[in-house]
Amino acid sequence: MYGGGTTFEGIKAEKKDDPVKLAEFEARIERGEKIEPTDWMPALYRKQLIRMIEQHAHSEIIGALPEGTWITRAPGFKRKMALMAKVQDEVGHAQLLYSAAETLGKSREEMIDDLINGKSKYSNIFNYPTFTWADCCFISWLVDAGAIVNQLANAKGSYGPYCRALDRICAEESFHLKYGHHCVIYLAAGTEIQRQMFQDALNRWWPPMMHFFGPSDKISVHSDTLMKWKVKMGSNDDMRNQFLDMYVPKIRELGFVIPDPKLNKNEETGRWEYTEPDWEEFKRVINGDGPCNKERLAVRRTAEERGRWVREALRSPKTVYQMPLA
Amino acid sequence: MSDALKELIYKIADDQFILGHRNSEWTGFGPMLEEDIAFSSMAQDKIGHSFALYTMLRELGEQDPDTVAFTRNANQFHNCIFVELPNGEYDFSLVRHFLFDTAEALRFEMLLNSSYEPLALLAKKIRGELRYHTIHANTFLKKLGSGTEESISRLQKSLDYSLPYAMGMFEPSPYESELISEGIFGGEEKLREQWTKKLRK
Amino acid sequence: MKSLDPRVNRLPEIDIENSVSRKDPLDQLGTYEVFVQPKEGKPFQHEGALHASDREMAFVLAKESFTRRFQCISLFVVRTTNVFVSDTTEDSESVYDRIKGDVDKGGNQQSYEIFNLYKRGKQHVHIGSVSASSPELAMAAAKNKLPPSKTVYNIWTVKTSDIRFTQPDEMDLWNTLPDKKFRDASDYKGGDKLKEFLERSK
Numbered sequence: 001m002y003g004g005g006t007t008f009e010g011i012k013a014e015k016k017d018d019p020v021k022l023a024e025f026e027a028r029i030e031r032g033e034k035i036e037p038t039d040w041m042p043a044l045y046r047k048q049l050i051r052m053i054e055q056h057a058h059s060e061i062i063g064a065l066p067e068g069t070w071i072t073r074a075p076g077f078k079r080k081m082a083l084m085a086k087v088q089d090e091v092g093h094a095q096l097l098y099s100a101a102e103t104l105g106k107s108r109e110e111m112i113d114d115l116i117n118g119k120s121k122y123s124n125i126f127n128y129p130t131f132t133w134a135d136c137c138f139i140s141w142l143v144d145a146g147a148i149v150n151q152l153a154n155a156k157g158s159y160g161p162y163c164r165a166l167d168r169i170c171a172e173e174s175f176h177l178k179y180g181h182h183c184v185i186y187l188a189a190g191t192e193i194q195r196q197m198f199q200d201a202l203n204r205w206w207p208p209m210m211h212f213f214g215p216s217d218k219i220s221v222h223s224d225t226l227m228k229w230k231v232k233m234g235s236n237d238d239m240r241n242q243f244l245d246m247y248v249p250k251i252r253e254l255g256f257v258i259p260d261p262k263l264n265k266n267e268e269t270g271r272w273e274y275t276e277p278d279w280e281e282f283k284r285v286i287n288g289d290g291p292c293n294k295e296r297l298a299v300r301r302t303a304e305e306r307g308r309w310v311r312e313a314l315r316s317p318k319t320v321y322q323m324p325l326a
Numbered sequence: 327m328s329d330a331l332k333e334l335i336y337k338i339a340d341d342q343f344i345l346g347h348r349n350s351e352w353t354g355f356g357p358m359l360e361e362d363i364a365f366s367s368m369a370q371d372k373i374g375h376s377f378a379l380y381t382m383l384r385e386l387g388e389q390d391p392d393t394v395a396f397t398r399n400a401n402q403f404h405n406c407i408f409v410e411l412p413n414g415e416y417d418f419s420l421v422r423h424f425l426f427d428t429a430e431a432l433r434f435e436m437l438l439n440s441s442y443e444p445l446a447l448l449a450k451k452i453r454g455e456l457r458y459h460t461i462h463a464n465t466f467l468k469k470l471g472s473g474t475e476e477s478i479s480r481l482q483k484s485l486d487y488s489l490p491y492a493m494g495m496f497e498p499s500p501y502e503s504e505l506i507s508e509g510i511f512g513g514e515e516k517l518r519e520q521w522t523k524k525l526r527k
Numbered sequence: 528m529k530s531l532d533p534r535v536n537r538l539p540e541i542d543i544e545n546s547v548s549r550k551d552p553l554d555q556l557g558t559y560e561v562f563v564q565p566k567e568g569k570p571f572q573h574e575g576a577l578h579a580s581d582r583e584m585a586f587v588l589a590k591e592s593f594t595r596r597f598q599c600i601s602l603f604v605v606r607t608t609n610v611f612v613s614d615t616t617e618d619s620e621s622v623y624d625r626i627k628g629d630v631d632k633g634g635n636q637q638s639y640e641i642f643n644l645y646k647r648g649k650q651h652v653h654i655g656s657v658s659a660s661s662p663e664l665a666m667a668a669a670k671n672k673l674p675p676s677k678t679v680y681n682i683w684t685v686k687t688s689d690i691r692f693t694q695p696d697e698m699d700l701w702n703t704l705p706d707k708k709f710r711d712a713s714d715y716k717g718g719d720k721l722k723e724f725l726e727r728s729k
Contacts, residue, residue, distance in 0.1 A: 077392055081374065302355075306357070307357025313474045314469055314473060
């Protein structure tokens with residue numbers, strides 16, 4: 001699961017790129033063809049893709065933690081089996097995405113090192129706690145729904161290995177979305193306590209959900225180059241709008257109240273209006289000061305550390321690391 | 327015959343359920359991503375097997391699987407202590423997975439001939455899953471058992487710690503002779519012999 | 528550490544601060560490519576890559592990483608270094624046009640598996656095997672023996688003996704795959720419950 005929080009830096013094409021090769025590269029993307037690992041690509045394209053795919057992969061393994069909390073406490077067989085499979089999928093998505101990023105020349109180990117040392121980012125929303133089962137259901141349904149909006153857009157991007165990973169991921173996410181919706185329908189149709197539980201979760205999670213798609217276009221840096229190269233596929237506000245279009249009616253249908261009195265669709269413009277999310281909080285959390293940042297990284301670090309003897313024992317001079325093919 | 331059968335099914339179901347629960351705690355914390363995924367799948371298989379067995383008990387007049395699995399008190403469970411021990415480090419989880427799943431594959435191999443048809447059918451159905459579990463356990467145990475000094479000594483330590491507990495997997499049922507004479511199950515003693523033979527290999 | 532996750536609270540304590548610094552810089556394992564056959568009569572297709580210590584482990588891990596849902600009846604894995612890759616072409620140029628139809632002058636004949644890429648951005652598909660004395664000559668042999676009906680943009684070739692195939696007695700590994708409905712969206716239809724709820728709350 002992944003939002004639009006990717007931070008891009010240095011977004012001007014470097015002058016030293018061979019103009020003939022660059023023109024061929026851009027023409028290929030213009031035709032709608034994919035770029036493969038063996039094709040020539042501008043250094044900036046490689047750099048920004050690694051950054052984006054890596055952040056996406058980190059969001060998957062860190063994203064496995066807040067829901068993982070509820071694996072041992074899921075209510076009943078059906079929920080337990082589904083949640084185990086869902087959290088497992090998040091780990092699987094990380095596996096696929098690291099692999100896609102590896103084709104660009106950065107090893108998984110380097111990426112995970114950068115994650116646990118705080119050098120690279122992941123989706124902000126996973127720095128919030130899942131106090132109750134309903135928080136877990138909110139993630140399964142709505143955070144995954146948001147992720148699908150982003151991922152479907154990114155799947156039309158220009159880099160072959162990333163698109164193939166996303167095709168697979170989107171197919172699996174449809175299970176997450178249906179499962180999450182199923183859970184919330186049952187809470188909505190349940191007892192008053194169950195309904196209140198989800199309403200409370202909605203109140204807690206709505207602000208981070210609005211943050212999920214990244215800063216407003218008004219304050220975020222535009223990059224025509226990355227759009228032209230089909231690295232970034234849509235603006236943060238477009239993605240947010242698409243999500244609101246699809247899911248606000250579904251939340252309201254269940255009788256829940258979204259905690260934003262200003263939330264309203266302007267029928268003339270077709271755009272949603274809402275209270276401006278607190279972008280200061282967004283920045284604060286992304287820079288490490290959210291409710292769970294420390295715990296998430298500490299848990300990931302512990303997992304890496306505890307697994308190290310296994311990886312060391314499995315290492316062999318005969319099978320050294322190599323970049324995956326595609 | 328019904329009490330004997332129920333006791334057997336409870337025992338197998340509870341062992342699978344509790345160990346599946348324990349192993350599921352690794353999801354998201356595995357030593358490497360690919361193994362995290364594999365270990366989670368096998369935990370899911372175990373919970374799935376227990377569900378099939380609790381469903382069988384339902385046919386024999388017990389309560390529905392959710393009630394049985396999630397609302398009994400600790401002293402009403404029939405599992406051995408081995409499966410409920412905390413996960414500890416991955417070495418212990420892996421050794422337990424190896425010892426338990428080797429026994430489980432043999433147990434269901436024996437149940438292929440059970441006179442109680444639902445058990446025989448289940449044994450036939452999940453044969454491939456259990457085969458995967460043992461291939462997985464053997465591959466990792468062999469690799470780590472010949473890896474580094476640290477991995478070898480970790481496995482040895484976990485094995486020494488586990489073996490006495492593992493004997494609990496073969497605790498005979500109060501209805502053992504009935505189960506054997508009715509052809510429902512060949513018996514814990516026979517299973518333990520086969521398991522010991524397999525481990526020596 | 529104290530966590531909201533009961534699983535985390537059960538993890539044995541370790542001294543993270545002091546151990547991270549002594550990290551060995553190279554604990555990345557080898558890379559393997561995974562090929563999956565979804566059903567009888569369909570060809571094997573490239574599914575992705577993973578890291579493992581050897582071929583056997585790669586096979587074991589590939590099964591759950593790549594075939595835990597949807598369809599599968601067989602899979603195989605090969606080390607990435609053992610895959611030989613041709614040039615890549617585009618538009619209407621078939622990569623086979625660049626392969627010279629060299630005559631294989633004998634030498635040590637071995638079996639090679641051939642994989643074609645029919646569309647850029649998609650997966651390589653297994654098309655069959657040929658006998659040759661080198662990977663290059665295997666591609667030349669494929670040009671004659673397995674002429675493609677569509678434009679091919681890229682070819683992979685792998686020595687058959689470098690592959691870990693699914694063994695005949697392992698074919699039952701996927702027997703229960705169709706029963707694992709809990710991994711499918713189709714198992715979570717909430718429509719009726721929703722309708723009942725909407726009726727009730729009118």
